[in-house]
Amino acid sequence: MAQALELAREAEADHEVPVGAVLVADGKVIAKGRNGPIGSHDPTAHAEIVAMRMAATQLQNYRLPRTTLYVTLEPCAMCAGAMVHARVERLVYGCTDPRGGAAGTIFNVVDSALLNHRIRVTGGVLAEECQAMLQAFFRTRR
DSSP states (O other), rough: HHHHHHHHHHHHHHOOOOEEEEEEEEEEEEEEEOOHHHHHTTTTHHHHHHHHHHHHHHHOOOOTTHHHHHHHEEEOOHOOOOOOOHHHOOOEEEEEETTTTTBBBOBBBGOOTTSOOOOOOOTTHHHHHEEEEHHHHHHOOO
């Protein structure tokens, strides 16, 4: 999560919402991502999507089984859906997203009995630091 926080700081330095993601397999980092929709003019360039794209390209496989995704903010519905389709095994996130969290706060896409894959979730890891970074970012924008 510390690496994801550093990526979030990098995103913030580029005037993006400070969210970072790190994808791990077999105890090794295989991909990293940070938010970039504003600069890339790409609404799908969320940290989680960026990391999963990088990993899928490196592994030459759109499935990412036996991986853990660490992300500073609870994923949105788009990212959670992509994680399910990619067969990510585990999600570890920092703070909840009370406006759009899709790992149990508003929706529970990652653990829906209606879908063909479920993701184990651990939330609240370094939550205070993750939340403080987001709150400070949005405070300066208002």
